[in-house]
Amino acid sequence: MKIGKLILEGTPLFLAPMEDVTYKSFRWMCKKYGADVMYTEFVSSEALVRDVKKSKQKMVLFDFDRPVAIQIYGHNIDSMVRAAQVAEELQPDFIDINFGCPMKKIIRHGAGAAMLRDLPKMQQMAAEIVKAVKVPVTAKTRLGWDKNDKPIVEAALRLQDAGIAALAIHGRTREQLYTGVADWTLIGEVKNHPQIQIPIIGNGDITGGEKAKNLLEQTGVDALMIGRPAIGRPWIFREVKHYLQTGETLPSPTVAEVVENVKEQMQLNLEWKDNERSAILMMRRHFAKYFPGLPNFRELKIKLLRAETNTEVTGILDEIVERYGSVRPVYEE
Known part of the structure; x- marks a missing residue:
């Protein structure tokens, strides 16, 4: 798959961006065990615009990280554009927009998964950011707001039209948070939609090699993203790769x-x-x-x-x- 000029062979495994988790030492451990693409913790656009030191520290990149993305979130388009420009100065391989975080402290300001309730604004924000930077821009989102509001297909088409280079989809709604079972069906609908040309990255409930293979077979996604199952188990990337290549399950470490x-x-x-x-x-x-x-x-x-x-x-x-x-x-x- 390709993200701009970045070419990733086979079925690449992405480490999902997670606040207070995907900092330097954890990224190092996941890279050691086979994660192909890294993300920083997500960073507030408003904090970047205000030049908050702690937020800037989250964006510091290291040689081992690459390829790596800086993920930003926010609700104000002008602030998000400026944040993307600040992030670009650190030379990530691409910039990612967080349209999926379900946490109250994020959505109460209209950011993260709250953007799924205003698709025109989501599209406009993505388009403005794409125009403002030279590096590729990607996005991560969810199926929708709740069980009665799952606009992911329309959202994907709008983001593609905005110039997004790839889209990661978590197979849950905002309402679900991280509970229940991820629904891969709609991820597959996006991937196999005749108008979708950008790479689609599947995320949610990838807890081992067998589930990874099932997600691939069910949806045909271009890549897989692993988040919470990697906490305390960074070798899951090695285990998934081994299973996809051999069909064998590696024993857990002692x-x-x-x-x-x-x-x-x-x-x-x-x-x-x-x-x-x-x-x-x-x-x-x-x-x-x-x-x-x-x-x-x-x-x-x-x-x-x-x-x-x-x-x-x-x-x-x-x-x-x-x-x-x-x-x-x-x-x-």
Whole structure:
């Protein structure tokens, strides 16, 4: 598939943009295990226009990231255009517009998935951004607002007309948030619509190789995007690729192997952040996901989530290895 001049071979795997998740160390872990395309955390256009330091830090790119996109969100077209121009200065491979975030703090301002309720404005915003920058512009969205309002086919056609170079579709509505089952049927309708020429990226419920293959066969999408299932399991990209190539399911890593990865990610955070506490706080969401299905693990998990220093974290991780080293965590399939 192609995004502008960027050519991606086979069925590329995209790491979905996620706030407070897809920062440097996690992107590194996912790239290590085979993610083909990275995204930054999504960045507020209003914050960029105001030159907020924290938001600009989210857009810092690294050599290992590429190919990589900076994702922006907002409701004001002028601010979004300016944000795209600011993002372009950092030389991403493409810029992505967030038309899919379902969280209240985003949609209450008319951004993210709220744009699905105003398709003409969505189209105008995309068109203005495309005109304002030289790098390709893509978008990510959902099926619609709720079960009675799923305008994804019209939205895709409008975005294509606006000049969007590729479209990622999460198979849920805004109302669903991240609950229920992703509906791949409408993703397939978009991909196979006779007027759709741009690449379509399928997203939602890709928890393993078999589901990835099913999504591909059902919809014919050009690429797959994995988000929350990669938290605590960055090797899912390796597992999916192996299954797509061989039809075989790789065994999950042992707890001892998982711990080595956790320590690597933790060390990257320590090197990247300006203080130890910040590095640990960034890891807590990942700590909560790294060891699913272990028996009698609650006490150790709580200790890990409450740890305040890297010495504490390392000691708890070593204790986890002593108790569970050869056990394999149980991941959702």
